[in-house]
Amino acid sequence: MSHTRSNTIVQGVNYIPFNYPSLGLTSRHTIIEGIRAVSGSQHEVYISGGLVGVDLPQEVQTEVKNIWQGFIYKGKLEDANKLENWHLLHYKLEDDDDDIVFNTSCYGPNNGENGTIEIVGAYIKSSSPKNNLGFYYNGPIDGSGTWRTVTPNNGNNKNVFMHSVMGGLAVGNYQSDAADENTINVNAFVYDIKTQECIDFIIDDLNAPTLYGIWHNGGNSYTMAGGNSARKIGDTVSQAFLVDYDSSTKTFNNLQFFSYHNEITPTVNVHFEGITINKTNDGYNMPSDWSKGAKEGASFVTVKRNKNGTFGLAEWKDIAYPGDDVKITSANTVYLDNVLGIYVSKSSDETETVISSYCATITD
Numbered sequence: 469m470s471h472t473r474s475n476t477i478v479q480g481v482n483y484i485p486f487n488y489p490s491l492g493l494t495s496r497h498t499i500i501e502g503i504r505a506v507s508g509s510q511h512e513v514y515i516s517g518g519l520v521g522v523d524l525p526q527e528v529q530t531e532v533k534n535i536w537q538g539f540i541y542k543g544k545l546e547d548a549n550k551l552e553n554w555h556l557l558h559y560k561l562e563d564d565d566d567d568i569v570f571n572t573s574c575y576g577p578n579n580g581e582n583g584t585i586e587i588v589g590a591y592i593k594s595s596s597p598k599n600n601l602g603f604y605y606n607g608p609i610d611g612s613g614t615w616r617t618v619t620p621n622n623g624n625n626k627n628v629f630m631h632s633v634m635g636g637l638a639v640g641n642y643q644s645d646a647a648d649e650n651t652i653n654v655n656a657f658v659y660d661i662k663t664q665e666c667i668d669f670i671i672d673d674l675n676a677p678t679l680y681g682i683w684h685n686g687g688n689s690y691t692m693a694g695g696n697s698a699r700k701i702g703d704t705v706s707q708a709f710l711v712d713y714d715s716s717t718k719t720f721n722n723l724q725f726f727s728y729h730n731e732i733t734p735t736v737n738v739h740f741e742g743i744t745i746n747k748t749n750d751g752y753n754m755p756s757d758w759s760k761g762a763k764e765g766a767s768f769v770t771v772k773r774n775k776n777g778t779f780g781l782a783e784w785k786d787i788a789y790p791g792d793d794v795k796i797t798s799a800n801t802v803y804l805d806n807v808l809g810i811y812v813s814k815s816s817d818e819t820e821t822v823i824s825s826y827c828a829t830i831t832d
Contacts, residue, residue, distance in 0.1 A: 476790045480832030483789055486548045486808065486825045488519055488539065497521060497823035499810055501589075502576035502632065502742065503803045506542065513803055515541040516574035516587060519556070520823065538572035538589060540609055545806065545827055557611040559591035559603055567593040571600075576632035585609050586661075588618075588630035588638045602628035602640050604661060620657045620666035632742060635684025636661050637715060639669075639692055654678060656694060658713065667718055671711070674723075681743035683752065688716040693754050695739030696725070708740040708756060710771060710779050724779045726769070728758050736760045738767075741809075742801045746770060751780070755799030755807050766799035768807050768830055787828050797826075805830040 476483045487498040497520040506512040518536040543553035559572045571592035578586040587605040602620075607613010618630055620642050630640040638659040656669035656679040669677055674696050681693035690713040697706040712722040728736035740754040751772030758765050766787040772780045789797045789811035800809040807828045815822050 477831070478788075478790050480830065481785070481787060482829040482831050484546070484548075484827050484829075486515075486545075486827045488554055489549055489551045498825045499573075499800075499823060500808045500825040501574065501800055503801045503806075503808055504577045504579065504634075505803060507579040511544045512542060513545060514577035514579075514585060515801075515808065516577040516589070517541075517825070518571075518573040536571040536573050536592075538574040538587075538591075540574060540577060540585065540587065542609060555609050555611070557587070557605075559593075560611065560615045561593070567595045569593050570597075575630060576638070578633045580606050584613065586633050588633045588640065590629045600627045600629060602630040602642070604630060604633070604638060604659070606661075616664075618659055618664075618666070620659070621655065621668070625655075630659070631680045632682045633661070634682050635690060635715075637682060637684075637690060637713075639679035639682045639694075641678045654697070658692075658718075660715075669720065671720055671723055674709075677709075678739070680739070680741050681754065683743045683745060688714050690715065691743060691752060693740035693743040693752070697737075705734045706737045706739060707734055708738045708754070708769075710740070710743075710752070710754075722778060726771070726782045728756075728767075729784045730782060740769070741799055744802050744804065746772070747804055753802050753805065755802045755809065756784075757798055764796050764798075766797045766807070766809060768799065768802070768805075768828070785830060789826050789828075 500517040502516040504514050518538055520536055538557040540555045541553055547553055559569045569591050573589050574587050575589040580586045584607055590600040590602055592600055602618035604616045604618055625642040625644055628642040630638055632639050641656050644653045654676045656677045658667045676697045679692050679694040683691045692711050695706050695708050707725040707727055709725050711720050713720050727734040728738045736758050738756055738758040740756050743752050743754050746753050754769045756767040756769050768785045768787055770783040774780050787799055787807055793813045794811050796812040798809045799807050810823050810825050813822050
């Protein structure tokens with residue numbers, strides 16, 4: 469099985485598998501979504517994601533396939549095999565809510581106050597099985613704290629995904645009703661945790677933007693990462709972008725687009741999946757997914773700040789989990805020079821598609 473792979477170094481990248489140990493719980497797939505360093509620790513990190521195909525109550529499994537169980541991992545990157553580092557979470561409804569939550573996916577972790585944790589993500593409940601609801605959590609790592617549903621666009625939305633949280637703000641995306649089946653109505657927004665205000669991300673140069681990552685530079689300054697697509701299916705390729713945000717004025721500025729390996733005329737769809745500060749504190753690292761036709765892949769991207777505050781030219785390094793049976797590699801999150809994501813392969817008997825997670829450390 470793919471979960472048993474060992475460390476492999478290929479072209480300056482050290483790949484290690486990173487999957488739930490699956491002791492006492494049936495799980496087919498581990499899907500890593502987010503990462504953040506643990507405050508006060510030199511080596512520990514929070515990693516968030518979901519386990520797909522886990523054992524949940526039978527009455528739920530008869531209605532829904534591919535059950536998701538949220539998780540938070542707290543530990544060193546090399547200690548994924550320690551079961552005690554994995555904490556399974558499920559969105560907690562109000563006591564008077566008779567719905568059943570059958571999908572919880574934890575997208576972004578962050579340090580809360582006094583050793584608590586913040587998490588953003590999405591969940592699905594039985595009364596609306598086709599609609600993802602966004603959430604924000606704050607409390608102990610065991611999930612016993614406060615769960616809150618996030619509702620952008622005054623409730624006129626569907627499929628809300630909260631992706632990343634830091635510095636009192638979170639970023640996410642939602643869909644709204646489209647004019648026709650060929651139109652994509654995807655909208656990005658910023659969520660103020662204290663006021664619970666949702667601020668739509670609107671810039672003239674963007675058609676169908678998504679925000680996947682947020683980094684707090686300090687004070688009122690934030691930098692966000694995502695991608696932009698055409699609203700009409702097939703119109704053009706999508707591009708990744710970085711943008712700055714001032715929380716005091718609630719304004720976006722310094723928007724810059726990035727094409728795959730700095731193509732002059734973009735031909736590859738590309739999207740930034742997250743953001744972190746680089747080791748020298750003069751720029752940012754981003755995980756990126758890209759596609760062209762039937763071909764898909766992942767990259768580690770570094771962008772430094774120019775002296776005038778604008779973003780410099782991107783440096784690209786492609787990521788591909790090694791193995792002849794690996795079909796797709798995706799980059800979902802980044803911590804320093806470590807990219808974490810998933811790869812898709814076949815089971816040892818070739819009868820099942822397996823989704824596994826990995827950590828790739830850039831060594832050159």
